[in-house]
Amino acid sequence: MKSVLIQSAVQKEWVAKLEAHREELTKYAQSNDRAHRFPHENIQWLVDEGYTQLTLPESYGGRGATLEDMVVLQSVLGSIDGPTALSIGWHIALVGEVFERRIWDEVILDDFAEAVKKGALANRAVSEAETGSPTRGGRPQTYARFENNHYILNGVKTFTSMSPVLTHIIVAAYIPEKEQVGFFMVEKGTPGLEIADNWNMVGMRATESHDVILNDVQVQPDQLIEIRGEGPPYQNGWLLHLPATYLGIAQAARDYAVDFGLNYSPNSIEGTIADLPVVQQNIGQMETKLITARHLLWSTARAYQTMTPQDVVAAETAASKVVVMNEGLDVIDLAMRIVGAKSLEMERPLQRYFRDMRAGLHNPPMQDMAYTKIAQQALTERRSDV
Helix, strand or coil, X not given: CCCCCCCCHHHHHHHHHHHHCHHHHCCCHHHHHHCCCCCHHHXXXXXXXXXXXXXXXXXXCCCCCCHHHHHHHHHHHHHHCHHHHHHHHHHHHHHHHHHHHCCCCHHHHHHHHHHHHCCCCEEEECCECCCECHHHCCCCCCEEEEECCEEEEEEEECCCCCHHHCCEEEEEEEECCXXXXXXXXXXXXXXXXXXXXXXXXXXXXXXCCCCEEEEEEEECHHHEEEECCCCCCCCCHHHHHHHHXXXXXXHHHHHHHHHHHHHCCCCCCCCCHHHCHHHHHHHHHHHHHHHHHHHHHHHHHHHHHHCCCCCCCHHHHHHHXXXXXXXXXXXXXXXXXXXXXXHHCCCCCHHHHHHHHHHHHHCCCCHHHHHHXXXXXXXXXXXXXX
């Protein structure tokens, strides 16, 4: 992917590795989408090769990949297979976040780091049908009742990406005794924990983001690892794994359309359609939109890495997701216009890119919430200037 600007040893190593295995990693993309089957082979390869340890700090035995490393690599992986990138992105972003924040007990961090090095896969289970997006602040309907020196969890979590292979699920639940929302570390195989087989969406079908059902799941007090809102204020830049993934999908659509234009030669013209002004206009628009999205995303990742405690990059982080999504949707639309009616053929990937890209609109932050956050930051800064 020539659009990637390689700047670190981790990026150089992994961009080369991903590109070398591009064909292998796309082998089952079409059939996985049709059968809404999880990309088991891809995820296992990433685990075996150490991708899932990249954002684990070196002090814990990982590679210490930066946020910028993650953004670049997720973009490349997204261009190869969107569901694979989205699924694994939740894990590597979570690892990056928890070891950056360090609000978990040190013993828990040590145990989690050891599990990650042994191939553990983790994700938060926060969304619920009754509350909508967790970024809107609704109180979970999943409850944690304290009884006989342990907690008992009951509830249903939705949109749990990578659910078939998760070894550690961090469940958000309301604790009546504390009147707070807590996060509980629940490991695979815990009695009462069930993964429903109910994922059948139009987009990101292969993520198998099934519901997680908790029926009287008993956990020990030390499995309550975090209370929502506790700890110092935190700007979670690791959520940039989301726009990075979708930027990759848009790039894949662009690449397909450009290759199609260079090779498609109907007998009504001389040469290929890439020589037609209208096609070149569409390609120019695609390139401009990708450049816009790419540079905002990269500059935001760089700003996050270099910020001081006084800096605020929440607006840039929110804007990155909104801009990547909107520009990316336009890129795919333009790509489909170049390819024409053939873009709707199920055997071609463009229709899959279109459906997968639409799914990103419903990943956090939602566009209206992003604009509200950006506006509030602008108003706060302006008031302080007056």
